[in-house]
Amino acid sequence: GDSVTQMEGPVTLSEEAFLTINCTYTATGYPSLFWYVQYPGEGLQLLLKATKADDKGSNKGFEATYRKETTSFHLEKGSVQVSDSAVYFCALSPKTSYDKVIFGPGTSLSVIP
Amino acid sequence: KAGVTQTPRYLIKTRGQQVTLSCSPISGHRSVSWYQQTPGQGLQFLFEYFSETQRNKGNFPGRFSGRQFSNSRSEMNVSTLELGDSALYLCASSLARDRISPLHFGNGTRLTVT
Numbered sequence: 231g232d233s234v235t236q237m238e239g240p241v242t243l244s245e246e247a248f249l250t251i252n253c254t255y256t257a258t259g260y261p262s263l264f265w266y267v268q269y270p271g272e273g274l275q276l277l278l279k280a281t282k283a284d285d286k287g288s289n290k291g292f293e294a295t296y297r298k299e300t301t302s303f304h305l306e307k308g309s310v311q312v313s314d315s316a317v318y319f320c321a322l323s324p325k326t327s328y329d330k331v332i333f334g335p336g337t338s339l340s341v342i343p
Numbered sequence: 344k345a346g347v348t349q350t351p352r353y354l355i356k357t358r359g360q361q362v363t364l365s366c367s368p369i370s371g372h373r374s375v376s377w378y379q380q381t382p383g384q385g386l387q388f389l390f391e392y393f394s395e396t397q398r399n400k401g402n403f404p405g406r407f408s409g410r411q412f413s414n415s416r417s418e419m420n421v422s423t424l425e426l427g428d429s430a431l432y433l434c435a436s437s438l439a440r441d442r443i444s445p446l447h448f449g450n451g452t453r454l455t456v457t
Contacts, residue, residue: 262442273347273433273448281443319386323442330376330399331446333386 232257236320236334243310243341251305251318251337253294259325263287263296263303266319268336274319277305310341344369347449349434355455361422364452368415368436374398375417376446377409380431389432392417393440421454429456 236253243249255263262281266274278287283298294305303320320334348367356362368375376399377389388401392411409419415436421428431453435446 264445266446266448271450273349273450274435274446275448276445279443279445325442330388330391330401332388333378335385 232261232322232324232329232332234320234322234332234334236318237337238335240338240340243339245312245341245343246309247341249305249307249310249314249339251320251339253303253305253320253334255301255303255320255322257301257322257324260298261322261324263294264321264323264331265292265294265303265305266321266333268317268319270316277318310339312341312343315339315341347434347436347447349432349449349452351452352450353453353455355457356424357457358424358426360424361420362424362454363418363420364432364434364454366417366419366434366436366449368417368434369438369447372436372438372447373415374437374440374444375411375415376435376437377417377419378433378435379403380433380451381429386433389419398440424456426456429454 233256264279265277267277268274278289280287280296286295317336319336374393376391379387391399406422411417431451433451435448438444
């Protein structure tokens with residue numbers, strides 16, 4: 231079945247460091263891909279998405295490119311801030327509209343001043 | 344536009360009791376999904392409702408049930424609570440049941456079973 235794999239962390243970075251969180255997926259056809267972020271004490275919120283191969287999603291300085299050839303959707307940010315400390319979830323929405331969204335295990339990020 | 348509202352935010356129950364959680368989706372959203380989040384298991388899909396019908400169900404025992412009303416509000420019920428049911432229960436709504444509409448999550452209900 232469809233699945234999402236991502237580095238689990240925790241990841242600890244200094245402020246202004248470069249961030250990469252790896253995400254790979256297994257799916258039939260062409261799913262849509264998402265990154266969600268969960269801040270402490272809150273639910274998840276959409277960070278960015280890409281719906282077809284080679285699409286680049288971007289938001290708040292974060293970027294991710296849908297790579298069909300490597301089945302990947304790695305999240306990157308050039309300079310992280312303390313306020314980026316959160317848990318990041320990679321997710322896919324399968325090709326049919328009748329299948330549930332599948333989430334990765336989440337990657338905890340701590341940014342220290 | 345109001346976001347997804349979940350009530351209550353916190354619940355403490357005793358083993359063997361039952362509990363009902365409520366979710367009000369974003370206005371106009373007709374799809375509502377429920378997830379259980381625990382440190383060990385991550386996000387586990389419970390079920391999804393669309394137009395008052397259950398469209399998808401996760402791998403949970405029959406003690407977990409849900410329903411959706413005509414105004415798209417949803418409730419989930421857990422009967423005969425077990426210690427392992429302690430978790431954050433998240434509700435998410437979506438505008439449409441397609442592969443591109445993102446999920447909009449509430450802040451969850453934290454259930455503690457003692």
